[in-house]
Amino acid sequence: MLKSKRTPILPPPSPEKKYEILIDSEQCDGCELCLTFCPKDIIEISEDKFNSRMLHYAIVIKPEECAGCRQCERLCPTVSLYILETEIKEVINNE
Amino acid sequence: MLKSKRTPILPPPSPEKKYEILIDSEQCDGCELCLTFCPKDIIEISEDKFNSRMLHYAIVIKPEECAGCRQCERLCPTVSLYILETEIKEVINNE
Amino acid sequence: MNEKLKIRFSGRGGQGIKFLGSVLVRVAMAANYYVTLTVDYTPSVRGGPIFCDVILDSAPISYPFCDKDADIFIAIDQKGFERASECIYEKTVSFIDEHTIANAEEIIQKGKIHRVPITRRADENKMPKSANILCLGFLSQYLKENGKIDLKEKYYDQVLNSMPERFRAINIQSYQLGQVLYKEYVNKSQ
Amino acid sequence: MNEKLKIRFSGRGGQGIKFLGSVLVRVAMAANYYVTLTVDYTPSVRGGPIFCDVILDSAPISYPFCDKDADIFIAIDQKGFERASECIYEKTVSFIDEHTIANAEEIIQKGKIHRVPITRRADENKMPKSANILCLGFLSQYLKENGKIDLKEKYYDQVLNSMPERFRAINIQSYQLGQVLYKEYVNKSQ
Amino acid sequence: MSPSDQISIPPEALGHPLIDMLNLHRFIFCPGCLIGTVITSITSCLKERGLTSKDYAIVSGIGCTGRSSGCFKAPAFHTTHGRAIPFATGIKLANPKLKVIVLSGDGDLFAIGGNHFIHAARRNAEITVLCINNNIYGMTGGQVAPTSQIGDITSTTPYGNVEPPFNLVSLAAAAGATYVARWPGYDTLRLQKSIFKCIDNQGFSFIEVLAPCFVQYGSKNRLGDAVEMLEWLKKQVRIKVDWPPHQATFDFKKGIIICGEFVEEEQEGFSKKIEQLRIKAQNKKIDKLIKDSE
Amino acid sequence: MSPSDQISIPPEALGHPLIDMLNLHRFIFCPGCLIGTVITSITSCLKERGLTSKDYAIVSGIGCTGRSSGCFKAPAFHTTHGRAIPFATGIKLANPKLKVIVLSGDGDLFAIGGNHFIHAARRNAEITVLCINNNIYGMTGGQVAPTSQIGDITSTTPYGNVEPPFNLVSLAAAAGATYVARWPGYDTLRLQKSIFKCIDNQGFSFIEVLAPCFVQYGSKNRLGDAVEMLEWLKKQVRIKVDWPPHQATFDFKKGIIICGEFVEEEQEGFSKKIEQLRIKAQNKKIDKLIKDSE
Amino acid sequence: MSKARFQEKRILTTGNYACAEGAITAGCLYFAGYPITPSSEIAAYMSRRLPQVNGTFIQMEDELASITSCFGASYAGMKAMTATSGPGFSLMAESIGLGVMLEAPAVIVTIMRGGPSTGQPTNASQSDVYQTRYASHGDYEIIVLAPSTVQEMYDLTIRAFNLSEKYRIPVIVASDGILGQMMEVVNIHSNIELVERKKPQVPPEKYKPFEAFDDDLVPGMAIAGTNYSFYVTGLTHDIEGNPEMTPEAAEVLIKRLCEKIRKARPQINDWEEKHLDDANIVILAYGINARGVPEVVEQARQKGYKVGLVRLKSLWPFPDELMERIGQMGASKVIVCEMNNGMIIREVQRFRHLFMVSGITIPTTIPFSPKFIYEKLMKEV
């Protein structure tokens, strides 16, 4: 495992937004890029699960801490990962 | 004709040497390079003579003033011209 | 009559299928057979299908491919399987990975098909990259117990031991794992 | 019978031989003949040999070269002459430059050979580069006086006058010089 | 969202915002290879600029990166090895309205294709060239590239490479490119900023993207797996502003790679100039010209 | 010696000191073309260094300058258009004792042959490349070259050239040449000094010799005859010392051409490095290697 | 097919200029080339003419770039052309294969000069005839036309564009140094048929770049800058353009690519014939070297010899059917005249079961004169 996981890009704090990290595990290669560059250690590679190509894929371990910086999304080389952003206020209004 | 004929390369003064300018007029193209860059105006293109290719060739008009800088020799693109250098002293000695 | 054996291994790029074949032909050569190894592969990015045919013969070999006449077919990847399975005929014994290959039975419908957890076993043993040599051990055990030709353990040993030091231990381990898997498998299925 | 005339011009690169040919075919086209012009040349550095064949015919032309059947051969350079002279046969009338070509008589030995001071005359008149159009004038005069076909002065005029302005005067002058040369030459040699 | 939920999300359902602009089945790169990252970076820039597939064309040569063009849902061209740039030039000149992007490998663009690169840069042809510099020939099995460093072990330098690499940034600048940048492939934010500039630049633009191939380059030179190599790369990267291109050091041995934007110049592009020629030409009389050239 | 005497001196009798090293009948250049001058300059340097034809080889590509190799009495090679440098590289590597000189045109070396140039420079292959830059394709009838200047009229730019030229000096430097100079062709003294340095340099050396073609370039751009053009050239030349290569302006329109020596570096040459590889290789065991690669 | 109207006229011009003007007539708007004797005048002419008609001329850094950029331009919707001669054609070898695979229309003019290698740059030859057919690696069919007159330099260049658009394939006009440089009168017709490439036959969502719906096996061609997205590749591919690495995929694709040309042979093959009905001996020639033959045939006929003439105006695909017809019509011998060491004669020899084949095949640079051919003929009658 890596010693330094942080990238210099700091996520902007944003209390009004909620982020969902969506991962397509069939598409995911388990390459670890997303988690390596995530400033918040939110993603992990599953130790036991694997997809049909026998690849252990990425899973989200603490979605609530996501800062929405989208570094993972931009990096994912297989287009498997996507940050779904919802305005918390709006959500409340709608309910 | 050219306005400036001088090149920046000055011939070294050399009283003990004599220079003969040998030109192969069959080989000469009459291109004027030698005379253009000669600092002493020693060569000219013949106005009336021409060689078998109908080219008016270079002739020497005042050989005695040649400074032996060999600029003409180095420039001649047809290897038609050659400066024969003789040490005047030696010549005297030999005589 | 000639002693002759035709084997096809298939997988995907990066699984070391060609290496597996080359180890086997080396063993066979040590055991004094004529051998050929041919490879069918795709560019080395992200695991395209690959298969290789190994032929052992007591006489010189002319045509070096399986042509719907493989004695043994081993497949450890879906795409490789799909591309390679046309080698099978009524007498082929196929060992098909249990996890990585779907609907093998539908596609093949010929010969004898065994499902074996090859890649899973390698993965479980933390050496997913050694599934190829695991296959070798598996095959050697099969040949010993059922094959037309048994290449003799000592030749396997000889070749495995001549490998560069840094790979030797893991290869021998995978090889043995393969032998164990076969025995387990046989126990389970028979 | 067809009216047909085959002419070859030869010289060296830079003498404008191809241009000469192209002017002549233009004249002939104006005079309503079928024409072809073919060129044989070498790279444009320092005057390699060049020749061009002009064919005028009252009927369509198939083979566009002189093939030991030139009616007229004009040569103004040694190398060009050497390369081109095989067009000559018993009936060819050759006009060979007096100064630039040696031993033409030895090489040709066929047809009628005239020696003409073409390049010298151009040089003397300070237009060494116009020897080609001088040839045209010379030829036109010859055709007028002796040729199988006379292309008529008006067509020459028409083509010469349609040239770009900056060349027109000198070309017309050279053309006339050529005509004069022919007349002088004829007076001298007959 | 719990891990187990994820297994069933198919790509379409995932709703990735770029999915409509990409052909996922043509992502054939090794797990962790940044080629995929660069593809999505370009795609998001195109999307953000509001460009659709009728506005651009993607051209690549041959190699791992060469396979990238097929990943774009667009007019996408997989040409011959080294010839992406002239192909792209043809497209651009025939339809100057298109944004033409060349995405190819270091070997493709700078070994066999080097001449086209310098000439397109010289001409200031309005194309954007992104080079994925993985320091090796990935596709063909890890042979030395003109970007491999001295001492590198590759399939064809078993005793260590003795040829100094090109500095792509200096070369591009010397050849005349009007936009030149270099970024590590993981630095997607800066990379995307740069891609925007390329798209907007009215001349030849070049970005060198660092993405050393862990499969062919890393393994032979014992630099670890995909992630370890990026970490190793990261330590060497120095981002500079206004740095002169001929001093844009790229040296794995010294551990220094200067990144940044090195050239940013406004120069009228080639197709614009051709447009002007047409106007010039049309002011002359046709018939006269035909005669002239006869 | 009176003019009339000269007519009868045949080349042999003239006793020109270089006559034995040259093939006069292969001087086929236009009267006043400096290609001949450069040939004799090289020859006198070789002679002065005491080198004979077994010590060197001359290679050229195709073009007017391409015809120059035949002028040398030496192993002399007239190759294919653009390929003089790889041919020369082969000679050098096969026999590193030879001085290998490439003498070719700007189109040959930098249009079609540009890639070989930058790669040989990068490798620091020990060859000397002299480019006669006449700003045009001479041999084929005056088409635009990558050295023609903006606005130039040529056979293929009847409305004026719109492509900026390469700066050969900057390009050579950026590609990695270890000796780079530029001289006007008439400045034979400085040129010869430079040629000596090339011969002595243990790496890739490059001299750009300015010799605008009056036949194809001069005439179309109304710059006068051979002599007038040189005069025109002379006015623009500025000789500089220690000038950085990326600022070596060459601009006929501004009338400034910076000449001088721009790079002079000691770097071990390519064939020397290959020699070292051999030693390395021979310390490993052959049989083991064969097995490795199986 | 569209009719275009031009101003009828007669111009005296060279083969190279006629070729270039033919391209303009055909609608060529893009020329990328690299100068080479004896083709350079085509580039020079295009550099003047194209900007006048809103076209684009570019002199590339070499021939590799020239041909490739033509395919790029073609895929951006322009009719594109390049011109070269043997050495440059050699450099185009690789990308010609790309053109075949991408099914990109483009015209390549090659003005044959003396070879091999640099050879005789200013001289003519017919020694690149096999090169035009087989220079590129892999199995492919290609179309090669062979003009004999300056008029045909014009006409066949137009035809080359038409065939290229129709069959989506690079078409080669193989001329030579003499024809390129020589001057003759060209009649510019007022009514010229121009062919435009087939457009996509389905909307963008359904479009597959290599799906051929019609009998001609030619898929509709989308171009960049429209609403169509497509991926085209030099790799063996399926109808969607996906790289496919199976033997079956290779067979399917290559067979279609070859078959679309093979089956169109009746439309493509073109020749002039004379006196074939009763000919006992047929002289077969093409290009500039055919110029001496008509005279010979007339002369021989006058002497009572039953001699016929075939002048090929298209060289490839080779007109097998014509050979068979010559056999059926009863000729007992075909004499092939070519300015090379024997190329087309090898194709004709494939029909030695139908007639004897002899050749006047000389690697020279001047077309055979009527006298020379007649002499040789007399030895064969």
Added chain:
Amino acid sequence: MSKARFQEKRILTTGNYACAEGAITAGCLYFAGYPITPSSEIAAYMSRRLPQVNGTFIQMEDELASITSCFGASYAGMKAMTATSGPGFSLMAESIGLGVMLEAPAVIVTIMRGGPSTGQPTNASQSDVYQTRYASHGDYEIIVLAPSTVQEMYDLTIRAFNLSEKYRIPVIVASDGILGQMMEVVNIHSNIELVERKKPQVPPEKYKPFEAFDDDLVPGMAIAGTNYSFYVTGLTHDIEGNPEMTPEAAEVLIKRLCEKIRKARPQINDWEEKHLDDANIVILAYGINARGVPEVVEQARQKGYKVGLVRLKSLWPFPDELMERIGQMGASKVIVCEMNNGMIIREVQRFRHLFMVSGITIPTTIPFSPKFIYEKLMKEV
């Protein structure tokens, strides 16, 4: 001719390695190449081996450079080789002509893969057979060998060097992706005949680089770094190397260059034959695709069919004499089997006056299996 001694041994290796080791055996000291699947292992092997034997390996910037630098090395006295596959060979087209003109010995290995264009890089094919013969412009003859086994990859590479040195011409070894990658046992013989190029036969003052004194029409070759001065050019030249632009010069030179190979056909042509004496049908194949044929022939013979076999080991110059012999011996049909759309079959068709010709010519990437050939054969008997 010299005998070289090597350590006798048997090694299990791939075709590409065997080829490379064959080159080393033959005395190759220079390799310049550019990687391309499926030939790259040759370069990789050479990069290891050459420095061990004091040779030089260089990976060039492209194939244009690779082949040209081989000719340079050759003229500096080294035996030189390059290896590539179709796309790279296409790029070598121009300079192959240079090699022919300079009469520079060198060996070019082409490992055929699926084409055209990028095609199927990892698959085998035989579709570059015509390219090996005709890629370059101009009239020339060339030698092409076609190995069928890994052993022949070794043997024929050595032979390629020998022929190349003997006739001073680039010699091509045309193999394919399967053979290059496959493993078999190679016997390394202890006694191998090696040929070295003819040296200048006169002292430096009298030396003319293209003057051939002997019947074989091969001039002695001077190299750089000796006392010989010489000028060699790709332009048409006289015996001194002076560029000569006359038709006569072209004819003289080209005829000699072609003739030196044509007249050596009996020495160059090489094939394996079986059962020709009484064969009614002959199966002709070559390269990897010949591997299935022996089984078929034996099987057919067992069934009583008079089937014979010819396996070409050299493709070019094409063995016309062999065809004539097949005709004389009474075969009524020749079936050509090749993994392409029909190439060598066109050559064989030139002998249709002697026998019928049919073909199994498929642009596939897998060699024909015995079963498949047998089936087809049964339709022909």
